[in-house]
Amino acid sequence: MIDLRLVREDLGAVRAAYERRGGVEGLEAVVELDARYRALLGRVEALRAEHNRASKAIGKASPEERPAAIEDARVLAEQLKDIEVDLERLEAELNDAASFLPNLPHHSVPEGTSEDDNVVEREVGDKPDFDFEAKDHVALGESLGLFDSERAAKTSGSRFVYLTGKGVILELSLVRFAIDFLLERGFSPVVTPVLVRERAMYGTGFLPAEEFEYYKIEKDDLYLTGTSEVALASMYADETLGAEGLPVRYAGMSTCFRREAGSYGKDTKGLIRVHQFDKIEQFSFAHPDDSWDEFAAIRTNQEKILQALEIPYRVLVMCGSDLGAVAAKKVDNEAWIPGGNRYLELTSATNATDYQSRRLNIRYKGAGDKGLVHTLNGTACAVGRTIVALLENHQRADGSVSIPGALRPYTGFDSIAPE
RNA sequence: GGAGGCGUGCCCGAGUGGCCGAAGGGAGCGCACUGCUAAUGCGUUAAGGGGGGUUACCUCCUUCAAGGGUUCAAAUCCCUUCGCCUCCGCCA
Secondary structure, three states, X not given: OOOHHHHHHOHHHHHHHHHOOOOOOOHHHHHHHHHHHHHHHHHHHHHHHHHHHHHHHHHHOXXXXXXXXXXXXXXXXXXXXXXXXXHHHHHHHHHXXXXXXXXXXXXXXXXXXXXXXXXXXXXXXXXXXXXXXXXXXXXXXXXXXXXXXXXXXXXXOOOOOEEOOHHHHHHHHHHXXXXXXXXXXXXXXXXXXXXXXXXXXXXXXXXXXXHHHOXXXXXXXXEEOOOOXXXXXXXXXXXXXXXXXXXXXXXXXXXXXXXXXXXXXXXXXXXXXXXXXXXXXXXXXXXXXXXXXXXXXXXXXXXXXXXXXXXXXXXEEOOHHHOOOOOOEEEEEEEEEOOOOEEEEEEEEEEOOOHHHHHHOOEEEEOOEXXXXXXXXXXXXXXXXXXXXXHHHOEOOOOOEEOOHHHHHHHOOOEEOOO
């Protein structure tokens, strides 16, 4: 949710910001609804004030005056009832319309109307120069016994895997590596609930816009989260944080569930696009004045992790139309995967500014300074896809895969060879 | 799954229909006093929103877990939900 006050007071600025997204539908409707809402609100409040006065007078009235006083108040109460219903309806209409308005893009976000307008900011690391034909991670995983998609399809359907053998050790090692990395940088580790109420989904902006993408447990009215971001952001719903304690940083760990609706036929094999995967996430609650510094810190962490794992990548700044609803700015890191001869999104960093905190009502308070916090999130390690990048980049001619030095203390082995 | 209890301001806690945005205590802050890390006195300390304003403020509305209901009037009565606690059953 964006700040409607801004829509009222500086509509031009809002329009200009939305231009970066290639224009946004529904803004004019919100402007009109808001004006009508405030006009009616004024009338309702005046009537309420009158009714409150009349009602209080009853308590002080003498027994003889009472019947007439009660009648006066009753008439006012009746008028109120009608007009309040209108107000509620109008408010709901306004909120509904406003909740579809996306966040205002940061001025540094490139304008754009499609993903073709995303900007490659940098390329980092050397792509491996193999003197043999690179295999993709599916072939490597199969020959190394790291996962089993076929049997998973039998039990659960397509896009599920059994991680097996050293694949499990790799997974656990990456998790612990990422957690340790973030611990050193002031992040508190949390394992989050993966089933959440609707409010958490709505508050983080995954609803109403992306409902089709997430599993819902109808029987208990709970959603399976697609990222720990949902539960992390919701942790402090309706709370006020001390300004002096900001930023508050969490390293969230959870299994993530995605329906992948509409992606039939894409990345059907292996670990790239699965319904269930594990992910370590950075999440920060920051002071509005500092949130862009925090954004930079989160991005730095992401890049250092990729560098430690010796994965070549490029930095992709998302253009206005590719931001999604909540992001004021979003930057992805895409790993080079030689087996696929392409780039693959491995991490994503978002500054949601006050878009989530307004919906979740998360505030901060300092000396003479209060407001809504800014929320930021960024992948630390999407385990499945990271394994893909490790396998494809560190494969050797004999079909084995070497483990980067930073990970060896965790794996306990320095390569994986075919059985 | 069954039975019961509870949910008030930063904290504790009073409050069963109007005089309650809310006693009292604690804690914090300010001032006073005190020759000193104390005691005392006085004052003060919630959030959100609308309108006005010479932006120091004024005014109105809303909020006593959340939502709904009864009533001229609800922290107070009724219903639902959520959370916490106790007991029984069950299970890891």
